[in-house]
Amino acid sequence: MSSKKTHDTNSHNHNHCIETALATAETLCVEQGQRLTKVRRRALELIWESHRPLGAYQLLAKLAEEGFNSAPPTVYRALDFLLNAGLIHKVESMNAYLGCAHADKVHQGYFLICDDCHNVMEFDYQDIHSALIAKAETQGFELRAKTIELTGLCADCKTLPEGARP
Ligand SMILES: [Zn+2]
Ligand SMILES: [Zn+2]
Numbered sequence: 001m002s003s004k005k006t007h008d009t010n011s012h013n014h015n016h017c018i019e020t021a022l023a024t025a026e027t028l029c030v031e032q033g034q035r036l037t038k039v040r041r042r043a044l045e046l047i048w049e050s051h052r053p054l055g056a057y058q059l060l061a062k063l064a065e066e067g068f069n070s071a072p073p074t075v076y077r078a079l080d081f082l083l084n085a086g087l088i089h090k091v092e093s094m095n096a097y098l099g100c101a102h103a104d105k106v107h108q109g110y111f112l113i114c115d116d117c118h119n120v121m122e123f124d125y126q127d128i129h130s131a132l133i134a135k136a137e138t139q140g141f142e143l144r145a146k147t148i149e150l151t152g153l154c155a156d157c158k159t160l161p162e163g164a165r166p
């Protein structure tokens with residue numbers, strides 16, 4: 001899916017998304033006394049290349065191309081760092097990573113995943129989370145899932161005829 005042409009950069013200024021994400025990352029790292037090393041920063045930037053989640057092996061290949069130490073432990077450590085810092089989320093159903101647009105707020109990840117273009121939109125809905133926990137508790141069930149992933153068709157794909165979709 002990484003080679004497919006995407007329309008997501010046409011519908012908004014994606015450079016703005018990338019710049020904001022990197023600026024937030026810099027600020028958060030300073031606040032948390034962490035270092036946004038070169039490989040962490042580049043990994044974040046690569047994940048933010050689009051709104052489609054990036055798999056660990058795709059990330060590894062891209063970093064290798066650029067001459068980074070792309071041994072799997074290095075890449076996984078960078079991913080762990082970004083996850084723990086709240087800068088990215090793991091989209092479990094795609095086994096891939098997505099940049100978080102509200103990294104500076106504590107939240108759970110709620111995702112709308114487009115079946116056609118594989119773009120993922122995150123939405124912020126703490127009420128749903130509290131309601132789900134409460135509901136599960138009435139069944140004596142302890143929720144462990146950190147994300148909710150919903151599939152469907154995004155607004156852009158909906159307007160395209162089936163054959164023209166990415
Ligand atoms: Zn964007
Ligand atoms: Zn998020």
Ligand SMILES: [Zn+2]
Pocket residue numbers: 114115116117118119153154155156157158
């Ligand atoms: Zn779509």
